[in-house]
Amino acid sequence: MLNLIRQVAPDFTAEAVLPDNTIINNFKLSNFKGKYVILLFYPLDFTFVCPTEILAFNEKLDELRSRDTELIGISVDSVYTHLAWKKTPINEGGIGNVGFTLVSDLKKEIATNYGVLIDGEIALRALFLIDKEGIVRHCVINDTPFGRSVNEAIRMIDALRHYDKYGKLCPADWQEGKESMVGSTDGVIDYLSKYAAQNK
Numbered sequence: 001m002l003n004l005i006r007q008v009a010p011d012f013t014a015e016a017v018l019p020d021n022t023i024i025n026n027f028k029l030s031n032f033k034g035k036y037v038i039l040l041f042y043p044l045d046f047t048f049v050c051p052t053e054i055l056a057f058n059e060k061l062d063e064l065r066s067r068d069t070e071l072i073g074i075s076v077d078s079v080y081t082h083l084a085w086k087k088t089p090i091n092e093g094g095i096g097n098v099g100f101t102l103v104s105d106l107k108k109e110i111a112t113n114y115g116v117l118i119d120g121e122i123a124l125r126a127l128f129l130i131d132k133e134g135i136v137r138h139c140v141i142n143d144t145p146f147g148r149s150v151n152e153a154i155r156m157i158d159a160l161r162h163y164d165k166y167g168k169l170c171p172a173d174w175q176e177g178k179e180s181m182v183g184s185t186d187g188v189i190d191y192l193s194k195y196a197a198q199n200k
Contacts, residue, residue, distance in 0.1 A: 006135060009130045012028070012109070014104055016079065016082075016101050017079050017101065019101060021083060036067065036068055036069040036130065037070045038153060040053070040054075040071060040127055043125070044122055045082060046085055049147045051090075055096075058099060060150050073102045074102075075103075076104075077104060105123070108120070108121075124141050124143065124144065125144060126142075129156055140152075179194070
């Protein structure tokens with residue numbers, strides 16, 4: 001498993017299905033420099049946990065975009081399978097016309113470069129949060145049976161944006177609007193004196 005935290009996110013150019021169902025062959029990650037990006041790897045179209053994740057993230061798409069964040073889904077399926085999945089109604093096992101791009105990693109090069117390809121076949125459920133400079137700042141990787149938390153992904157975007165704006169640290173379970181910390185001994189003492197459970 002690669003450790004990409006604090007590394008430049010591996011760039012790629014690939015075929016993709018855009019939100020309007022246009023198929024392009026030159027979708028490029030580096031075109032989104034200057035925005036936050038979530039790369040959402042998932043195993044396969046037309047499977048079981050995958051549509052629950054795709055639809056859950058799609059429901060929060062406006063919240064992600066309000067945070068200047070682009071969402072990009074990636075699996076080893078072809079663009080034609082992606083398109084067929086989008087054109088299949090939800091009540092028939094499809095995902096409907098979701099509003100974010102689905103990238104085809106048919107040659108499995110992207111999943112390999114991100115260290116999430118398993119058994120040479122499919123990607124694990126991996127989420128990478130990339131900052132505006134193209135640096136990986138957060139990732140979570142689940143085995144295939146376990147879906148990810150959209151709310152946790154949004155919390156991490158909020159934390160990254162907060163740190164980028166104020167330079168202050170985000171403690172455990174931090175959420176937007178809660179107090180953050182100064183990165184010093186005095187800062188942690190001040191924070192813990194107010195919020196540690198044993199002081200309550």
